[in-house]
Amino acid sequence: MLVAAAVCPCPPLLVPEVAAGAAPELRAARTACIDALGVLAAARPDLLVVIGPADPEGRGPHPEGAPGSFRGFGVDIDVRLGLGGGLDAADGRPLPQSLAVAAWLLTRANWADAPVEGLGVGETLEAERCTDAGRELAARARRVALLVMGDGSACRTLKAPGYLDERAVSFDTEVAQALGAADLAVLSTLDESLAYELKAAGRAPWQVLAGAAEGAGLSGRLLYEDAPYGVGYMVATWS
Numbered sequence: 001m002l003v004a005a006a007v008c009p010c011p012p013l014l015v016p017e018v019a020a021g022a023a024p025e026l027r028a029a030r031t032a033c034i035d036a037l038g039v040l041a042a043a044r045p046d047l048l049v050v051i052g053p054a055d056p057e058g059r060g061p062h063p064e065g066a067p068g069s070f071r072g073f074g075v076d077i078d079v080r081l082g083l084g085g086g087l088d089a090a091d092g093r094p095l096p097q098s099l100a101v102a103a104w105l106l107t108r109a110n111w112a113d114a115p116v117e118g119l120g121v122g123e124t125l126e127a128e129r130c131t132d133a134g135r136e137l138a139a140r141a142r143r144v145a146l147l148v149m150g151d152g153s154a155c156r157t158l159k160a161p162g163y164l165d166e167r168a169v170s171f172d173t174e175v176a177q178a179l180g181a182a183d184l185a186v187l188s189t190l191d192e193s194l195a196y197e198l199k200a201a202g203r204a205p206w207q208v209l210a211g212a213a214e215g216a217g218l219s220g221r222l223l224y225e226d227a228p229y230g231v232g233y234m235v236a237t238w239s
Contacts (some may be wrong), residue, residue, distance in 0.1 A: 002138045002216045002238075003145060004043035005209055006036035007179050008105065009233035010052055010098035010149040010201070017075040025228050032224035032235035037109040037147070039237040045114045045145035049137050050081065050106075051208050052098025052149035053201040054120025059096075062118030066093075068100030079103040082116030096120045098149040098201075106147075114145070124196060125204045131188055134211025148209045150202020152176075152232025160230025162199040171198055172225075172232035175206065179236035180222030184210045200232070213238065 014030055016023040040048065064082040071077070081095060081103045095103060099118045106116065119137070121130065138144055152172040155165035171194060178186035187210040195203035224235035 001142065001144060002212045002218065003045060003143045004040050005146040005148060005213065005218070005238040006040050007148045007150070007206070007209070007234060007236040008033045008036060008102070009151045009235070010101045011151065011231065011233070012070060012073055012097060012101060014101055015070055015075070015077065015104055017077055018070055018073045029224055029226070029233050029235065033105050034109050036223060036235050036237045037105060037111065039239050040145045040147065041111070041113045043145055043239060044143065045141070046143045047141040048111075048114045048116045048145045048147060049140070050099055050102045050116060050118045050147045050149065051205045052096060052102060052118075052120060053123050053205060054096035054098065056122070057093065058099070058120040059122055060120060062095055062099060062120065064116050066095050066118060068095030068103050070100065077104070079107060081118050082106065083112055102147055102149050121204045121208060123201055123204055124192070127188060127190070127192055127207050130204050130207035131211030134208040135214065137208070138212040138216070144212070146209055146212055148205045150205040152200050152202060152227075152234060154199035154231045156227040156232060157230035165198055167194065168198050168232070171195070171200065172227070172234075175200075175202070175232070176222055176225045176234050179206070179234055180220050182213065182218050182220030182238050184213055
């Protein structure tokens with residue numbers, strides 16, 4: 001059963017070495033993410049599952065100890081998902097970018113409270129399949145926690161990765177309100193086509209969360225919402 005969840009954005013810029021001179025601009029988001037992980041630890045889960053958007057190579061399950069890296073961004077930083085895992089995990093496929101950011105956050109928060117597994121989901125995964133996956137995750141252990149990685153619209157300004165789309169602000173506002181209220185109905189019915197057009201990579205992971213939270217009776221709290229670089233970033237906790 002799901003006992004807690006944290007929702008965080010997943011830009012590599014959260015890692016100060018990647019952001020370099022721009023690191024201070026995401027300090028508030030970084031702090032909110034660490035605070036959200038504290039809520040997960042306080043829930044004393046038996047299992048933590050990290051969910052994030054992934055390209056085809058990174059989709060599917062990733063075991064504890066799976067490796068990730070930020071070397072593609074010109075920094076000498078390697079991460080692993082959680083503290084466990086053996087040679088099989090070390091030799092496995094690398095974590096998708098979103099889960100590598102999550103692994104970095106868990107290290108930063110000194111996570112040692114429960115085993116950790118990862119799940120990469122496609123950005124176009126249908127809503128029904130997302131919620132079904134969430135229900136399956138919630139049944140994995142007596143006390144399950146989720147760390148849900150995903151960004152909002154990447155079309156908030158003219159300089160945003162997806163250029164300016166007038167629909168972006170209202171989409172992100174609806175998502176932020178739903179995350180802050182733990183509103184499963186709103187998250188479950190987010191428009192898949194609109195989310196794709198707005199380059200909102202968090203849509204599928206948020207809908208996995210909605211499926212996992214069915215019947216859990218969790219309350220939400222929005223810790224952070226902003227759009228630096230024209231991309232919607234939100235941090236929320238459910239407990």
